[in-house]
Amino acid sequence: MSTQTHPKTAPQRAKPAVAFEPRIVGFLCNWCSYAGADKAGAAQLPYPPNVHVVRVMCTGRMDPQFVLKAFDEGADGVIILGCHPGDCHYKEQNLRMIQRHRLFLRYMRQLGYEAERCRLDFVSAAEGEKFAQVVTEMVATIKGLGPLSQRRRQA
């Protein structure tokens, strides 16, 4: 006697939940943070593989459109990493980025994005450990917020 059930009458099993892995775009300045990320890699420091790096010459090059484009293309979060204040290779451009970031966060809130989805921080070429720490924190933050597309659908 067969114990198989007919496919149409078999009870539907719930699909196993797939853990959410955030997609994060990281805009890294060429002179400090990109080298910091390189150092983290060379030292084989453990950090989540969720960041897709885009190298920019300086955080002063960042345009809010880059961040919006990253969200539109499927990113759940964005990190912008540059030289520490006072160390920018283009004088005070990263200080201007700090001001621009504040304005941008206000704009993001108006659009319905959580401000935590766009983080600005500073990582020098010698700070591989800080790079790994920032990435790890950002992944945890975005996991807590959930996928961006889901949040948009609910809005």
Ligand code: FES
């Ligand atoms: Fe690194 Fe300007 S060169 S932030």
